[in-house]
Amino acid sequence: MKNKVMIITGAAMGLGYAAAKELASKGAHLVLVDYNQKSLEDAKSEIIKEFPQAKIITVIADVSKEDAVKNYVDEAVKAFGRIDGFYNNAGIEGRQAPITEYDVDVFKKVIDINLMGVYYGMRYVIPVMQKQQFGRIVNVASVGGIRGVLNQTPYVASKHAVSGMTKNAALEYGRDGILTNAIAPGAILTPMVAEAFKQVNPADPKAAESEYAQRNPTKRLGKPEEVAKLVAFLLSEDNGYVSGQTIAIDGGESNIY
Ligand code: NAD
Known part of the structure; x- marks a missing residue:
């Protein structure tokens, strides 16, 4: 991980922030992306305080906007010259309501961020990794990407799509040294x-x-730090042959019938 360049979306808090800290502790250079500017700058300061040697840039972007995604990828390449790992993590849950009562605008917003945001990210990061003939991608699905979750239809739809896109990315770009996986966190x-x-x-x-x-x-x-350790493995060269998988990290809960 030392001197590897990692992009993390949704880095201002939660799973993205925990992964950023884990990767910084291992010597990675970081490109932190989020649409919450204040929290993103706070996150950067906290990480620098703990790991003063870390080289970090921040880029404000709404991942549902294609131009903003292209821009964070360009900024990463401008700053560091390459992208070794991509944690495609930003996402929202939306509101909770049954299908027939779900607000259609909120439904579309969840799809725009969780599905299109993950797609745009891969669309612009993969060409950089192809040039390098190396890359590791971790998309964030959910247990809602392998099971139904009551009252969360757009979330479940978007996370199943993330799992599907992960399989396709693995098929299409494995020959370029790019391994793509998804994680499926529980709560x-x-x-x-x-x-x-x-x-x-x-x-x-x-x-x-x-x-x-x-x-x-x-x-x-579960704890964000526990997820961060799995993500760090999948983004590292230690992962040589795991690709196209959606890996549950949920204390075993998704096995209950
Ligand atoms: P969180 O809300 O705590 O943090 C998400 C971060 O993403 C925030 O900093 C937010 O500002 C940012 N973000 C949201 N939409 C964005 C956008 N359009 N553009 C840029 N940044 C954006 O959430 P979390 O729990 O850390 O979730 C991270 C990912 O993990 C999400 O994709 C979520 O669906 C997934 N997930 C979380 C859990 C869980 O239990 N926490 C379980 C399964 C899946």
Whole structure:
């Protein structure tokens, strides 16, 4: 990982921020992308404080906008000359509602960010990796990319699509030394999941969290740092032959029938 160049989208908080810290701890150079400027700058400062040797640039981008995605890829190449790893992580959950009541504009927004954002990212990063004949991509799906999740149809649709696009990228670019995988996290305690518990039980989100954790074989939620370790492996040269997979990281919960 030392001196490898890694792009991370959705890097300001949650899974993206935890991965950024893990990669910085291993000596990688980072391109941190997010549309939340204030949180992104805070994230960069925190990482530099902990790992002063880290070389980091930030790029403000909404990943659902093709031009903004092209720009963060251009900025990465301008700053570091190459892209070794790409953590295609930015995503939103949307609201919770059954199919017939789902707000169509929110539905389209979830698809624009979670599906099109991941697609645009691969579209512009892959040509750089092809020139290098090397690259590692980790797309972020979800357990909702391998199972249904009540009241989250656009999220589930977008995450199944991420898993599908991951398979295709692996097929189409394996010959260029590019390995593409997806991760499928279960409930990992990030700001996104904290917000979901607020929607489930506005009066007592902590109770909703404890109740949810009881369903998991481990009786707890996952931690962003645990996901970051898997991501760091998949983005590294230590991964030589895993490609096209959607790897659940959920304490075993997706195996329950
Ligand atoms: P989070 O909300 O805590 O953090 C997401 C980050 O992405 C934020 O910094 C946000 O500003 C950024 N972001 C969102 N939309 C963006 C856009 N259009 N352009 C640029 N940046 C954008 O969420 P998280 O829990 O860290 O989730 C990260 C990814 O992991 C998402 O794709 C999510 O669907 C997926 N995921 C999370 C969990 C979980 O339990 N936390 C489970 C399964 C999948």
